[in-house]
Amino acid sequence: IKGKIDRVDERLLDGKKRIVILDYKSGRYILPRKNITEGDLAGRRGIKKALGSFQLPLYAYLFSKSQKISSCNIQVGFYSLREIKEEFLFHDKNGEYLSRIFTTAAGRIVSEILCPDIDFVRDDSDEYYCHYCPFSALCKR
Numbered sequence: 001i002k003g004k005i006d007r008v009d010e011r012l013l014d015g016k017k018r019i020v021i022l023d024y025k026s027g028r029y030i031l032p033r034k035n036i037t038e039g040d041l042a043g044r045r046g047i048k049k050a051l052g053s054f055q056l057p058l059y060a061y062l063f064s065k066s067q068k069i070s071s072c073n074i075q076v077g078f079y080s081l082r083e084i085k086e087e088f089l090f091h092d093k094n095g096e097y098l099s100r101i102f103t104t105a106a107g108r109i110v111s112e113i114l115c116p117d118i119d120f121v122r123d124d125s126d127e128y129y130c131h132y133c134p135f136s137a138l139c140k141r
Contacts, residue, residue, distance in 0.1 A: 005059050006079075013075060019067075021059050022079045022086065029053075029078045031087060036101050044112065047105045048125070054109070056089055057102040071099060 007022040023029075030052030033040075040050040056076035064071040077088035089098065112118050120138070 003059050003062060019074045021056065021063060021074060021076045023056055024081055025078050026081045032089060032098060041105050041108065047109065051102060051105055054106055
């Protein structure tokens with residue numbers, strides 16, 4: 001797995017030296033809900049509703065492995081080009097908890113993808129995604 005990170009900085013955050021990974025956004029983006037329970041992660045729809053995207057947590061994971069640093073020293077967030085502001089995913093004391101939640105949810109999604117007994121089901125909840133999807137032929141759209 002590989003990804004292309006928009007920006008990586010080294011900064012002092014809350015008095016601690018951290019790596020900051022930013023994803024530039026010209027449009028909308030979804031921050032994860034603040035209070036996520038194990039029940040929210042029971043299925044794919046619940047995971048999507050609670051977490052939004054796996055992109056930034058995946059970048060943090062890949063960066064920590066490639067640079068051999070602890071993921072606790074990495075902060076990830078969006079930089080809105082429209083509003084000229086940063087919003088971090090794991091910005092408070094719940095950061096480590098949210099990081100574990102993302103890891104658990106990602107494991108469930110990957111397990112589902114790799115299980116031959118589970119059929120692929122397209123996500124019809126948002127037409128926006130299909131407009132730019134390079135795999136739309138698989139869904140017959």
